[in-house]
Amino acid sequence: MRDFSTDHRWLSINTATVRKSRGVEQPLPDIIEACVQRGIRAISPWRDQVAAAGLPAISKLVKTHGLELSGYCRGGMFPATDTAGLKAAREDNRRAVDEACELNAACLVLVVGALPGALSGKAMHKDIALSRSQVSDGIAELLDYAKINKMPLAIEPLHPMYAADRACINTMEQALDVCDALDPAKSGALGVAVDVYHVWWDPKLEAQIQRAGKERLLAFHVCDWMTPTTHLLEDRGMMGDGVIDIPRIRGWVEAQGFAGYSEVEIFSSGNWWRRESAEVLDTCIVRHRSAV
Ligand code: ZN
Numbered sequence: 001m002r003d004f005s006t007d008h009r010w011l012s013i014n015t016a017t018v019r020k021s022r023g024v025e026q027p028l029p030d031i032i033e034a035c036v037q038r039g040i041r042a043i044s045p046w047r048d049q050v051a052a053a054g055l056p057a058i059s060k061l062v063k064t065h066g067l068e069l070s071g072y073c074r075g076g077m078f079p080a081t082d083t084a085g086l087k088a089a090r091e092d093n094r095r096a097v098d099e100a101c102e103l104n105a106a107c108l109v110l111v112v113g114a115l116p117g118a119l120s121g122k123a124m125h126k127d128i129a130l131s132r133s134q135v136s137d138g139i140a141e142l143l144d145y146a147k148i149n150k151m152p153l154a155i156e157p158l159h160p161m162y163a164a165d166r167a168c169i170n171t172m173e174q175a176l177d178v179c180d181a182l183d184p185a186k187s188g189a190l191g192v193a194v195d196v197y198h199v200w201w202d203p204k205l206e207a208q209i210q211r212a213g214k215e216r217l218l219a220f221h222v223c224d225w226m227t228p229t230t231h232l233l234e235d236r237g238m239m240g241d242g243v244i245d246i247p248r249i250r251g252w253v254e255a256q257g258f259a260g261y262s263e264v265e266i267f268s269s270g271n272w273w274r275r276e277s278a279e280v281l282d283t284c285i286v287r288h289r290s291a292v
Pocket of ligand 1 (some may be wrong): 156195221265
C-alpha cells in the first residue's frame with residue numbers, strides 16, 4: 001500500500017468539495033488555480049461547472065497546468081418513462097463521453113438513475129426492476145460509444161438511501177454483475193468507482209473489491225460518514241472526522257493493483273461549503289496524509 005503520509009501527489013479534488021466558499025458558488029477556473037497553487041495534480045470536475053466556464057476554456061486550463069482528471073462527473077440517469085426520455089438520456093450521455101474525452105479524463109463516472117421523476121419530488125412509477133433493466137440497457141448502449149472513443153465508464157454504486165432517486169445500483173456486487181454481463185472480457189472499458197461513503201458498510205465489500213480486480217477498479221472516492229448524519233446528500237464528512245476506516249479500504253483496493261488518485265468528494269452544506277475554500281483544500285491535504 002502506498003505511503004501517503006509525506007506528500008499529496010495522489011490527492012485529487014472532486015470540485016464539488018469546494019463548489020462553494022463561505023456559501024458562495026466558486027467558478028471552476030478559480031478552483032483549478034487554487035488546486036494548482038497547492039501542488040494538487042488532479043481534479044474531478046462536474047459537468048455543470050465545466051459548462052458554466054466553457055469546455056474549451058477548461059480544457060485549455062487543464063492542459064496548461066498539466067492537470068489530470070481522476071474522473072469526470074457525471075453521466076448516467078438512464079431510466080425514463082417513454083422513448084423520448086430514453087433518447088434524451090442517451091444523447092446527453094454521449095455528450096458526457098465527448099466532454100470527458102476532450103478533458104482527457106481517466107473515466108466517466110456513472111450515477112445510473114432510479115425511478116423517473118423521483119429526483120424532482122414525484123416518482124412516475126414504483127417499478128425499480130424496470131429502472132434496473134433500463135440502466136443495464138443504457139450502459140450497454142453507451143459502452144459501444146465509449147469504447148469507440150476510448151473512454152472507460154465507471155459505475156458508481158450509491159448508498160441504498162439513494163435507491164429511489166439517484167441510483168438503483170447500490171452495492172459493488174450489483175455494479176460488478178452489470179460489468180460482468182456487459183463486458184465479460186474485463187476489457188478495461190467498464191468498471192466501478194469505489195466511493196467509501198457509499199460502500200463502507202457492506203459486509204461483502206472486501207470480497208467484491210477482490211472480485212473487481214485491477215481492470216474494474218477505475219476510481220476511488222473518499223470522504224467520511226458522520227454520526228449522526230443530518231442530511232441525506234449534503235452532510236459528508238472530512239476524512240478522519242467520521243466512522244469509515246478509509247486506510248483499510250484503500251489497502252484492499254491497492255492490493256488489487258489500483259494505483260490511481262484518492263479523490264476527495266465532500267458535499268457539505270452545513271460545514272465545509274460554509275468555510276473558506278482555501279481552508280477546505282488545506283484540510284484535504286492534511287487529512288489525505290493522515291486519514292486516507
Ligand atoms: Zn463518489
